[in-house]
Amino acid sequence: MKQSLLVYDGSNPLFRAVVTAATRRSEEIVAVRWSSEPIQAFLEAQFDARPFAFILIEGDSVHVGEETVERILCRAGLADSIVDALKRTYAVGGAPFGRLLHGRTVADLDGTFPLSAEAAAHLTDLRGVREIPVEEDR
Template identity: 75%
Template sequence: MKTSLLVYDGSNSVFRAAAEAATRRVDGIVAVRWGADPIQAFLEAQFDSRPFAFILVEDDSVHVGTETVGRVLSRMGLAAPLVAGLKRAYAAGGGPFGRLVHGRTVADLDGTFPLSAAAAAHLTDLRRVREIPVEEAPTEEP
């Protein structure tokens, strides 16, 4: 199995901590901030846009939205009924939650998509990295 990439909103410390906790509990998943340049290039190649979404790239599939929630929680070993309930909660509350907490609308994109060859080319280097920092590097003031 190739290293899976969990694409998440890294602008909030709570989400960074959640991504770090999830990736510590599951082998073979690394967290990558949605705003990272390589991820933006990947999104453009995969979707012809840069949708703001919770994404899991797993082998040759790209899971988005509720499918990401389900895949990650299942890989964490949670019981199927709990996973199903959390997927329903994400489907119902993800949009309003995104606007309130993220300050932007989550893309109206959900499901599993085949990984395009053009998008896969952007992931080669990311999948070789053993650890991708969950936190953003501090920026210097001019």
């Protein structure tokens, strides 16, 4: 199975801690900052844009927004009722929360999309490592 990549906003210490906790026990998923150059190239190839969103690249699918929330929480083994509640919270609060905490609005993009061949080419190197170094924003 190809290694999954979790794309998140690494500029906030709280989110770095949450994502680290969510991925530390898994060898199947690696966290990658949204602002990293390889991810920006991937986004441009996949979406013809660089949407600011919570993204999970899993196999040959790209999950965005609520779908990412659901898949990560299900992997963590949370009850369906908790997963559903947190998905609804993300749907309602994602945009204002993004503006407040990230200084930008989360893209209005949710769902699962097939991974394009052009975008997949940007992932080969990322999926080949066990840990992706994270550089602090300056």
